[in-house]
Each structure stands twice: as C-alpha cells, then as structure tokens.
Amino acid sequence: MRQASPVLAVRGATKRFGGLVAVNAMDFDVAEHQVMGLIGPNGSGKSTTLNLISGALPLTAGTISLRGTPISGLPAQTITRKGVSRTFQLVRLLPSMTVLDNVVAGAVFGHRRLWGAEARAQAETLLERVGLGGQGHLPVGQLTYIDTKRVELARTLAGDPKLLLLDEWLAGLNPTELQIGIDLIRSLRDEGRTIILVEHVMDAIRSLCDRCVVMAAGTKIAEGTPAEVLSDAEVIRAYLGDDDA
C-alpha cells in the first residue's frame, strides 16, 4: 500500500564537520499521525539529524521537505513558523521568566501566532495538558527536572506544530517519572500528532513508535517496526558488538 504524501521527507541528508561525516546520506519519510523513533548508539548522528531538520545546523548536502515544500537551507525560525517544533537534549528554558511566559513564548512566535489573552489561554491549556495546571506563576528555577521537561514540551506544543521533534525527552528521568513521561508522549500520539523521537529508552520505543530508523556511524542501517529493527542482526551488532550478533 502506498502511503499518502509524507509530512516530512528526508533525502540524502548529509552533514560534514570538516573531515567527519556526522550524518551520511540519510533517507526517510515520516507519515501523518506517525510516531517515528530515531535510534542508534551514542554518537551515531541522531541529534545531528534532528538539528538538520529543525534548522539548528545547515545541511552539507541533500534536501528535507515538509509536506512537499523544501525546508532545508531555511533558518530555524522560519522552519519553526512552518510548523516544526523541537525540544532540546539538554532542557532549555527561559530563566528570567515564569513557567507561563515560557510557554507563551512558543504560542506567540510559533506556527500559529497568537497574542495577548489568546496566547495566555493557549499556554494555560497546554500547561494543564502536560500536568502543570495552575503552576504558571512559578519561576522556572524552582522546578524539578521532569517539570522543566514538561515546560519545554508545552512550549513546543504551544505553536501547534505539524511535526514535533523530541530529542531524548525521556532521558534522565527516574523510573516513576519515566512512566509519567511515556504516558504523556502516548497521549500526544493518541491526539494524532506527528512525532520524531530520538530516544535510548527501549521500553518507550517499543510502546510508542510506529516505525523506527536506526542509525550507526551517521548512516541508516535499518528501518521498520520496533520489533523488526530490534531483532535485526546489524542493529544488535551496532549496539552490542560482533560477539552478540
């Protein structure tokens, strides 16, 4: 069965830092309402791929299209406005502002640009959504680690993006928080959001992803459902070395 035109199409995306090829000719599609896991060992180029999509880094070669329109080569703010929104591997909040203003920032300048009472209402709805209802007045310095992650997630959702990029959003959470985090992302998935998930937590990948792309040393080595790729010999070799394959 042929899929409908993908939300995101990555073709031959390549990033070189001097002589180092961090991302080598990546090809993949993300379909509407799909949660795609981007996995692989440390240093395999997952975050760099995400940076190429979000516009944090320019591509050396290749193209990336959002609903058929090329977005590669555009600055990050334009890509955000076109509807691609992301979290960061190390949480980035706006330290001088309250929780609410952090989320309002996403609503005011994002894909759907709101202002004033509308933006505040949107931000409050999203804080409720991520489990921080009524906490908007707090300064971000007082938050626990998972709550900072929630604020960042609410900020990326505030612009109502077409595509959400989560860069190891579940990393560093304790077991209880991890379950909360997985449930939260599952609820986004159930809303029908299109998500790319860079993740190391295998439980999360199994339970959340429709499809996975596996990277090793900058190259795509496997693609398919989580069950398929996690039993793929080459993937096991990439993670665990030759002896276990």
Added chain:
Amino acid sequence: MTLTASDLRNLVLAALALAVCALLPFGGSGYWLGIGVTIVMFTALATSWALFSGPTHYISLATAAFFGVGTYVTGLGFEVLPFWSLIGIAGLIGAVLAALVGFATLRLSGVYFVIFTLGLAELVRQVITWGQNMTGQRGLYVLTDITEAGIYWWLLGLSAAVYLGGWLIGRSRLGFALRIIGDDETVAAHSGINTAFAKVMLFMVPGAVAAMTGAILAPRYVYIEPSLAFAPILSFQVVIMALLGGASRLWGPLVGVIPFTLLLESISSNFPNQTTLVLGVAFLVIVYFLPRGFVGLLEDARGGLRKRAGGMA
C-alpha cells in the same frame, strides 16, 4: 490595546511629572537649568540605551558615534533648514546608521560587538576629521537663537517620547521577543523569532535617539569639532548611568542618571581633574556591589519584605 486601571494611573502620573519638569526653566536659576539639561539629556540617552541593551545584554558603546553625527547634522544644516526638521533628519540618519551597524555586527556575540561599537565612534570621528582637513576647516560654528530653555524642552519632549516608546515596545511582540533573545537565543530562534531582525529593529531606537539628542544639543556647544562631538567618554557615561540605575526596568536608568549627574557635577566643580576617577570608581562599585543596579537593590528589598511578611503569616 487594553489599558488596565494601573496603566492609566501610571500614564496620568507620568504626564503630571512631565508637566512639573517642564516648569524648570521658569525657576529662574541658570545653574539648575544647566543641570536639568544634563539630566534630561542622559535620561534620553541612557533609557533608550537600556531599551536595547537591557533585554539583550549587548553592551553598546556607540552612543558617541550617533550623538556626534546628530551634532553635525545641526552644525551643517542650521542655516538652511528649520531646527525641528534637523532633529528629524538626525533621527533618521541615526536609525539608518544603527541598522547598518546592526546588520554587520549583531550576529556577533558579546565582546566583538562591544569593541566594534567603540571603534565605530572613532571611525566616524576620523572620517569627519579627514573631511574637514580636505576642506581646510577646523570645526563648525553653530550660532542660533535657540535658548537653554528651548534645548531643555526639546530634550524633555524627546525623553517623554523615549518613555512612551519604551512602554509600548515593552507591551509588544518585539519587546517580548527581545526578552526571549536575552534569555536564550537558540530557544528564541526555535520558537520562531527572527532574532537578527528583532535585534536590528530595537538597536535603531538608541541610534535614532542619540543622534536626535546630539542634534538638539549642538546649539549649546556653539562651536563643534570632532573631538568634542564624538568624545568616547559619553558612551561610557551612558552605560555607567544605565547600569547604576538598572537596565531591566524602563525607569531604571533614570534612577542612575539623577544621582550620577549631581555627583559628577559636584566633583567636576570641586575637583575638575578627578572626573575620570569618579567614573572608574562608579564602575567598580556597580560591578562589585550593584550588579543589577538600584533596581535590583529595590527589588531585593521588596522581595525580602514580602518574604518576612509571608513568614509571619
């Protein structure tokens, strides 16, 4: 746009304060009028400086460059054009110059920006000096019938415009964008903010205001030459006054300008050779004891009171 009751109250209070300030020339004291001119001049310069540098933390030392350009606009044009139009032209040139500088440098981070803006004043000064050498002139006489009181009122009007503009910007998307950029530029870009555009737009404000201030003050100097019009100490004074008051609030710089002008005035009349020493000491005091200026001090005091009140409840 909706105004709350406290917005209206603040506007009325500001208008009243403006009216009281406008009465100063009728006091009959030339000495205090002179100090009044200095205070409103630095209020306009430091407040507009803080509009940009407060949220973004970019320290601009370009004030003298824009100011000097403004004085030359008046110096070259006062015989052919009415005074008010020269102020407008100076503002336009200042804004355009700031936009050019902004596009060239605001992609640079902190230190490079500081050095570039400091060099800019020197560059413009050298260009004008060179131009004068070509034409054989030394300086320009600015002989007008504009009185000290007239200069004072012009500057007061400009300061009022800066406050009104700053208040409007603070409530606008642009002001919010600048605060986000100041907090984290990467987040700003990934929230959809055109960071370069926002910074350049706001950098044009202090550029225009400094040029207009220079244009208004040129008649007071009577004779202008590059070393006077582009004196780098002006840029440093503006930074010190704005930081002393606190650049995080619109009214912050004013709280620095008034005591600093009075202090500098009494120092320069009693110990005329020690003014630079005072500037240096003031800078050390700010850095060590008042990193957020008087504004920070007041906010800490208020926060402390609230905490104590909360503890008792």
